[in-house]
Amino acid sequence: KNSAKKVLAAGAVVCVESEIRGEVTIGARTVVHPKARIIAEAGPIVIGEGNLIEEQALIINSYPENIAPDSEGVEPKTMTIGINNVFEVGCMSQAMKIGDNNVIESKADLGRNMILTSGCIIGACCQVNTCEVIPENTVIFGSGCQRRVQTERPQPQTLQLDFLMKILPNYHHMKKTVKTTSAVTPAKN
Amino acid sequence: MASLLQPDRVLYLVHGEKKIRSPLSTLYFCRYCSELRSLECVSHEVDSHYCPSCLENMPSAEAKLKKNRKRICNQLNENFRCANCFDCPCCMHTLSTRATNIPAPLPDDPSKTTMKKAYYLACGFCRWTSRDVGMADKSVASGGWQEPDNPHTQRINKLIEYYQQLAQREKLERDRKKLARRRPYMPLAFSQHTIHVVEKYGLGTRLQRQRPGAPITSLAGLSLKEGEDQKEINIEPAQALDEVEPLPEDCYTRPINLPEVTSLRQRLLQPDFQPAGASQLHPKHKHLLIKRSLRCRKCEHNLSKPEFNPTSIKFKIQLVAVSYIPEVRIMSIPNLRFQKECQVLLTLTNPVENITHVTLVGCEEGDPEDINSTAKVMVPTKELVLAGKDAAADYDELAEPQDFQDDPDVVAFRKSNKIGFFIKVVPQREEDGDVTVSFKIRHDFRNLAAPIRPSEEGDAPTEAIWLTHHVELSLGPIIA
Numbered sequence: 001k002n003s004a005k006k007v008l009a010a011g012a013v014v015c016v017e018s019e020i021r022g023e024v025t026i027g028a029r030t031v032v033h034p035k036a037r038i039i040a041e042a043g044p045i046v047i048g049e050g051n052l053i054e055e056q057a058l059i060i061n062s063y064p065e066n067i068a069p070d071s072e073g074v075e076p077k078t079m080t081i082g083i084n085n086v087f088e089v090g091c092m093s094q095a096m097k098i099g100d101n102n103v104i105e106s107k108a109d110l111g112r113n114m115i116l117t118s119g120c121i122i123g124a125c126c127q128v129n130t131c132e133v134i135p136e137n138t139v140i141f142g143s144g145c146q147r148r149v150q151t152e153r154p155q156p157q158t159l160q161l162d163f164l165m166k167i168l169p170n171y172h173h174m175k176k177t178v179k180t181t182s183a184v185t186p187a188k189n
Numbered sequence: 190m191a192s193l194l195q196p197d198r199v200l201y202l203v204h205g206e207k208k209i210r211s212p213l214s215t216l217y218f219c220r221y222c223s224e225l226r227s228l229e230c231v232s233h234e235v236d237s238h239y240c241p242s243c244l245e246n247m248p249s250a251e252a253k254l255k256k257n258r259k260r261i262c263n264q265l266n267e268n269f270r271c272a273n274c275f276d277c278p279c280c281m282h283t284l285s286t287r288a289t290n291i292p293a294p295l296p297d298d299p300s301k302t303t304m305k306k307a308y309y310l311a312c313g314f315c316r317w318t319s320r321d322v323g324m325a326d327k328s329v330a331s332g333g334w335q336e337p338d339n340p341h342t343q344r345i346n347k348l349i350e351y352y353q354q355l356a357q358r359e360k361l362e363r364d365r366k367k368l369a370r371r372r373p374y375m376p377l378a379f380s381q382h383t384i385h386v387v388e389k390y391g392l393g394t395r396l397q398r399q400r401p402g403a404p405i406t407s408l409a410g411l412s413l414k415e416g417e418d419q420k421e422i423n424i425e426p427a428q429a430l431d432e433v434e435p436l437p438e439d440c441y442t443r444p445i446n447l448p449e450v451t452s453l454r455q456r457l458l459q460p461d462f463q464p465a466g467a468s469q470l471h472p473k474h475k476h477l478l479i480k481r482s483l484r485c486r487k488c489e490h491n492l493s494k495p496e497f498n499p500t501s502i503k504f505k506i507q508l509v510a511v512s513y514i515p516e517v518r519i520m521s522i523p524n525l526r527f528q529k530e531c532q533v534l535l536t537l538t539n540p541v542e543n544i545t546h547v548t549l550v551g552c553e554e555g556d557p558e559d560i561n562s563t564a565k566v567m568v569p570t571k572e573l574v575l576a577g578k579d580a581a582a583d584y585d586e587l588a589e590p591q592d593f594q595d596d597p598d599v600v601a602f603r604k605s606n607k608i609g610f611f612i613k614v615v616p617q618r619e620e621d622g623d624v625t626v627s628f629k630i631r632h633d634f635r636n637l638a639a640p641i642r643p644s645e646e647g648d649a650p651t652e653a654i655w656l657t658h659h660v661e662l663s664l665g666p667i668i669a
Contacts, residue, residue, distance in 0.1 A: 121316055141280065141315045148279060148467070149448040150316050 008177040009049075013165050016173040018053075022061070027051070027083070031164045034172055036087075043076035048083040048100075052157055052164075057087040060094055064112060082118070084156035091122075101153045119153030193519045201510070202558055202659035205230030210561075210661060216510035217492040219485040220636055223654060225510055231483040231492055238477040239499035240271035242283045246499050247271075247477060270474035273331050277312035278455060278470035284310040284319075286330055310334065310472060322468055337471055339461040351422045482506075512540045515547055515575060515632055517660055520609055524668045527619040532611050533664060539575035539606040547573045547632045549612075550657075558659045559627050566626040567613040569599040578606040616667055627661040 008014055011028035018032045022040025026032065027049035035055045038045060042063040053059065061079040082100040087093060093110040099118040104110065108122045111129030116122075120134050123141035134140075137150050168174075196212035203209045203216060209227045217226045238247045275284040286308050293305040307326035310319040319334075320326070327333030339345075437443075449467050456463045464470055483493040494506040520534040539545045549568035552559040574593055593603065601609035616624045633653040 123314070139316045146280075146315075147448070148315060148317070151318070151321050154316075 006175075008175055010177045012177055013168055014175040014177075015168060016175055018175075020175070029161060029165070031161055031168065033057075033164075033168075040079070042074070043078050045079045045081070047081045048085075050084045050156060050158075050161060051081065051087070052085070052161060053087045054089045056090045058092040059087065060092070061096075062094060062112070086154075086157055088124075101156060103154050119150075121150075121154060193522065198519055198663050199517050200661045200663075201225060201514070202661070203227040203230065208558070213510050213514060213516050217483060218508055218510040218513045219488060219490060219492060220508060220513065221488045221490050222485060223634065223636065223656060225514070225658065226485055226492060228483075230486060232486055233481050233483060236480040236482045236495060237497060237499075238269060238479055240274055240475055241478050242274045242475060243271060244499045245271065245273070246497070269477045271477060272474065274475040275310060275334065275472040276458075276475050277315060277317050278459065278472050279317040279467070280312060280315040281458065282312050282314040283475065284312055284472055287311045288330070289326070291326070308333070319472065322471055324471070334472070336473060337462070341461070347422065347424055351424045354422055513634065514656075514658065515539050515545060515630070517630065517662070519662060519664070522664050525614065525616055525624050525664060525666070527616050527667055530613050530615050533614050533662075534601055534609055534611055535662075536607055536609045537573065537575060539578055541635070542577040542579070543635060544577050545575045545632055547575060547630060549573070550629045550631060552627050552629065552659075561625045561661055562627045563618045563620070563622065564614050564616040564624045564626050564664075566615075566628055568628050569596075569610055569612070571596060571599060573600070573608060573610060575608060576603075576606050614664065619667065621666070623666055624664040625661060626664065627659060629657050629659050631655055631657045 005023055006020055007025040009026060009028045012026045012030045012032070014020070014026060014030075014032040015034040015036075017034035018036045018038070020032075020038045023044035024038050024040050025044070025046045026038075027047055029049050030047060030051040030053070032038070032053045033055045036053045037056075037058045037060070038047070038053070039058070039060040039062075041061055043061050045059065045061050047053075047059075059079075059081070061077070063074070067074055077096060079096050081098045082102075084101045085098060086103045088104060088106045088108075090106050091104045091108045091110075093104055093108075094112040095110045095114040095116055096112065098116045099120075101118050102116050103121045105122060105124040105126075107125045109127040109129070110116075110122060111127075111131075113131035114128060115133040117134060117136045119137040121139045121141075122128060123139065123145075126140050126142075126145050128140060128145060135149070137153055138147055139150050140147050196214050199212060200210040201213050201216060203211065203225045205227060207229060209229055211227055215228065217228075217231065218224070219226050239245065240247075276282070277284050287310075288306045288308050290304040291307045293303060294300075305328065307328065308330050309324075309326045311317070324334075451464060451467050451470060455467075455470060456465070459470070459473060462469065462471075480495045480497075480499070482491055482495065484491050491506050492508045493504060495501075496503050496505060516538045518536045518538070520536050522533050523531050525531050537547060551566055551568050552562065576593070595603060595608075599610055601611060603609075612626075612628075614624065614626055632655070634656050635653050
């Protein structure tokens with residue numbers, strides 16, 4: 001069924017080589033690199049503004065393990081991702097709710113039952129698959145997934161986003177975004 | 190089949206104080222004694238100190254000088270630690286200096302503000318910053334960071350001086366006793382004990398290392414030093430207190446703030462403070478690493494001496510076993526069956542430039558070195574000839590083919606300085622472990638280090654001596 005609508009807000013820079021399947025909404029000033037994959041299988045995905053989704057990142061709203069895809073009575077759950085998040089190269093995120101200003105480093109693996117608040121940093125190669133809400137400003141790092149709380153949240157990557165929004169269209173084709181309709185209709189004379 | 194090339198499949202036996210079996214790549218070859226040496230039968234010496242992150246060299250002499258200029262407890266803190274680099278107290282990664290722009294009032298005109306650079310330390314791995322512990326940003330990029338002072342420095346200083354004096358006196362007495370006994374027999378010999386003994390309380394860096402056969406200058410040196418330190422250092426004994434600080438009232442009821450509690454490792458890496466709270470974890474200077482040189486214990490020649498420059502990985506002296514001893518490697522193993530004869534293909538590589546003759550001999554019954562083998566092995570009886578290693582052979586395509594008459598039953602193939610040969614293995618034990626075989630390899634070795642005898646000029650400049658090594662191979666499990 002191709003009735004799934006993809007809504008790419010104006011100002012979002014989404015490369016054509018990225019794979020977006022299902023009902024996905026992407027906010028303004030979000031950059032999606034080529035070869036990134038956003039797959040809304042079991043429900044829609046809503047991505048906020050100012051996010052940076054790098055190559056080979058996988059954001060997937062998948063069915064829980066014990067439910068077959070075609071079974072009846074399964075409510076589609078929406079995956080929400082806030083603003084100013086960074087999904088680094090090769091990470092995989094299945095978390096249903098991600099807040100703002102989080103950084104998911106390369107090759108990190110987030111399970112389905114996690115909820116990230118804001119300012120969290122999931123370190124490189126950390127696989128976190130617990131059923132919990134990660135408190136604000138938590139850093140998960142190391143091979144043993146140690147945790148600590150940092151005093152300040154990571155800065156939003158505005159510089160990088162601006163740079164990419166200028167440079168990426170020079171080398172890649174972009175997916176079409178929704179045109180902003182003007183609020184004032186021209187008066188008929 | 191990369192697993193066949195794993196280094197621990199083929200072990201060579203080293204005759205030392207302990208019989209050690211280890212792969213050839215980890216062994217050294219003393220060409221003066223003509224014997225294999227392992228890491229356990231050589232003496233390790235510190236060559237130089239360097240910082241692993243800024244690669245700054247600090248030769249041992251300078252480290253000693255730094256030590257003598259400052260107080261002893263600071264020496265223990267600053268000695269062997271880099272001045273520029275810091276370790277993250279949380280994850281022990283190297284800290285990097287980051288800069289931010291902060292508005293600061295101009296010195297001339299307080300009402301206007303300019304952007305000044307402020308530097309702070311940050312860890313890229315766990316995201317710890319120096320602001321987490323309350324350290325203010327510094328205006329200089331390096332050199333502004335101080336480690337906090339230990340309140341007990343004075344006491345520790347005194348204790349160390351006292352014990353160093355004590356250890357020195359003990360050593361003097363011990364040496365005097367030894368020399369008094371030896372005087373009638375060997376006036377100049379020093380015991381191995383004095384050379385290789387581990388000095389108590391770190392005295393070893395102050396006194397020179399003794400060498401056998403050296404004149405008795407050390408004792409003279411000792412007596413002079415004793416004259417300097419003649420002042421007796423007395424310490425007050427530690428005083429026991431009757432009252433101990435009581436625990437806080439809410440010790441049992443206060444909920445634990447887990448992110449604030451330091452782990453044991455974080456705590457013990459700062460032994461002077463051992464903070465229980467993460468907000469007192471200050472960064473420490475980075476520990477220096479050493480470059481070490483190895484020395485044969487019997488003939489006291491250097492086996493391995495690295496370059497002085499920390500950025501260089503080469504060696505000034507590198508007497509490793511793989512460049513002198515032919516190396517046996519397993520090439521392919523068929524299915525091993527209990528009590529059935531299987532043919533295993535091995536390769537022999539010749540590391541030297543002249544032709545080497547190798548003979549393989551099976552281990553006899555009751556060989557004391559043959560403790561691990563679980564199979565009978567039939568090695569080729571004929572002598573194998575290995576061509577010399579020709580560095581230009583790879584590039585020279587028109588090289589003449591080597592003219593060795595090879596028995597095709599024994600030699601499978603021949604390629605420049607390497608041959609493949611067959612051995613027959615009959616596993617004797619039907620058990621779960623690996624099939625292990627052992628044999629002895631006997632080869633000729635031309636000692637280029639030995640001095641040329643001037644009297645006999647007609648002779649070949651180097652004579653070959655025959656060396657025998659005991660080799661053990663681990664061939665993998667029996668497949669039923």
